[in-house]
Amino acid sequence: MSRPAVHPVEPPPFIDGRNDAAPPRRVRMKDVQGMPGTPTGLALRLCQFIFALISLAVMATTSDFPDVTAFRYLVAAVGLQSLWSLSLAMIDIHALCVKRSLRNPALITTYAIGDGITSTLTFAAACACAGITVLISNDLNKCDVNHCKRFMSATAMAFISWFAVSPSFFFNFWSLASR
Amino acid sequence: MSRPAVHPVEPPPFIDGRNDAAPPRRVRMKDVQGMPGTPTGLALRLCQFIFALISLAVMATTSDFPDVTAFRYLVAAVGLQSLWSLSLAMIDIHALCVKRSLRNPALITTYAIGDGITSTLTFAAACACAGITVLISNDLNKCDVNHCKRFMSATAMAFISWFAVSPSFFFNFWSLASR
Numbered sequence: 001m002s003r004p005a006v007h008p009v010e011p012p013p014f015i016d017g018r019n020d021a022a023p024p025r026r027v028r029m030k031d032v033q034g035m036p037g038t039p040t041g042l043a044l045r046l047c048q049f050i051f052a053l054i055s056l057a058v059m060a061t062t063s064d065f066p067d068v069t070a071f072r073y074l075v076a077a078v079g080l081q082s083l084w085s086l087s088l089a090m091i092d093i094h095a096l097c098v099k100r101s102l103r104n105p106a107l108i109t110t111y112a113i114g115d116g117i118t119s120t121l122t123f124a125a126a127c128a129c130a131g132i133t134v135l136i137s138n139d140l141n142k143c144d145v146n147h148c149k150r151f152m153s154a155t156a157m158a159f160i161s162w163f164a165v166s167p168s169f170f171f172n173f174w175s176l177a178s179r
Numbered sequence: 180m181s182r183p184a185v186h187p188v189e190p191p192p193f194i195d196g197r198n199d200a201a202p203p204r205r206v207r208m209k210d211v212q213g214m215p216g217t218p219t220g221l222a223l224r225l226c227q228f229i230f231a232l233i234s235l236a237v238m239a240t241t242s243d244f245p246d247v248t249a250f251r252y253l254v255a256a257v258g259l260q261s262l263w264s265l266s267l268a269m270i271d272i273h274a275l276c277v278k279r280s281l282r283n284p285a286l287i288t289t290y291a292i293g294d295g296i297t298s299t300l301t302f303a304a305a306c307a308c309a310g311i312t313v314l315i316s317n318d319l320n321k322c323d324v325n326h327c328k329r330f331m332s333a334t335a336m337a338f339i340s341w342f343a344v345s346p347s348f349f350f351n352f353w354s355l356a357s358r
Binding site for chain 1: 246310313355357
C-alpha cells in the first residue's frame with residue numbers, strides 16, 4: 001500500500017509577507033508627498049494662497065480695475081482661490097498636528113473637484129487679463145495712461161497661483177483614479 | 180511498488196476561463212466609450228476638429244486680427260488643436276476599420292499629454308480673446324468699428340472645441356491612472 005507521498009507542488013509563494021491565497025485586503029491609498037495631509041501638500045496650499053492674495057491685493061489697489069470686466073473677474077477668481085487654498089491649508093495643518101490621515105476617497109473627490117473648479121477659474125482670469133495687458137502694452141502702446149506694471153504683476157501672480165494648484169489637482173485626481 | 184497516486188490537492192481554480200496558476204497575463208485596459216478607438220472617442224475628435232476649424236476660419240477672415248496678439252494666438256492655438264484632433268480622428272477611423280485596439284499604455288500616455296497641452300493652449304487663447312471681446316463690446320462700446328460678432332463667434336467655437344477635448348483628456352488620464 002502506498003503511503004502519502006510528498007507531492008512536488010510548490011507551496012504558494014509568500015510575497016511581501018502575506019499569503020497570496022488569502023483574499024486580497026483593501027489596499028490603503030498611498031502616502032504620496034503633495035497629497036492632502038502631507039508637508040508638501042501644505043506647502044503647495046500656502047503657495048497658492050500667498051500668490052492668489054498678492055494678485056488680489058495688487059489688482060485691487062489699481063484705481064481703474066472696476067472699469068474692465070476681466071480685471072473684476074480676476075479679483076473674484078483669485079479671491080475664491082485664496083479662500084479655498086486657505087481653508088485646505090488650515091485642514092492640512094490640523095491633520096499634521098494631530099497626525100491624522102486625510103486619504104479618504106470622499107474627501108479626495110471633494111478636493112479634486114474643488115481644485116479643478118478653482119484652478120480653471122484662476123487660469124481663465126489670468127489668461128483674460130494677460131490678453132488685455134498685452135493688448136494695452138504691446139498692441140496699443142498705452143502704458144503711459146494705464147497701470148501696466150500692476151496689471152502684469154497681478155496676472156503673473158495669478159498664473160503662479162494656478163501653477164501651484166495644478167499639482168494638487170493632479171495628485172488628487174490621480175490617487176482617486178488609481179485607488 | 181507504488182503507482183503515481185492522484186494527490187488530494189484541488190486543481191487551481193479556473194476564473195474567467197484562465198488558469199490562475201499560470202503567470203498573470205498583462206491585464207488589458209478596459210474598453211470605455213470615449214477612449215481612443217471607440218465610436219464615441221471618434222465623435223469627440225471630430226467635434227474638436229470641426230469647432231476648432233470653424234473658430235480658425237472665422238477669426239482668420241476678419242481683417243484686423245493680426246493687430247491683436249491674443250487673436251493671432253487664437254489662430255495658432257486652434258490651428259494646432261485642429262491638426263492634433265484630425266490626426267487622432269484618422270487614427271481612430273483606421274483602428275475602427277481594422278478593429279484594432281488602441282488601449283496601449285504608451286499610446287494613452289502620448290494622447291493624454293497631447294490632449295493636456297492642446298486643451299490648455301486652446302482654453303488660454305479662448306479666455307484671452309473673451310477678455311478682449313468683452314472689453315471692446317461691454318466696457319468700451321466700440322463694436323461699431325470692430326468685428327465684435329466674428330470675434331465672439333470665434334471665441335465661442337474655441338470654447339466648444341475645448342469642451343470637447345476635456346473628456347478625451349480625462350478619459351485618457353483616468354485610464355492611465357487606473358490601469
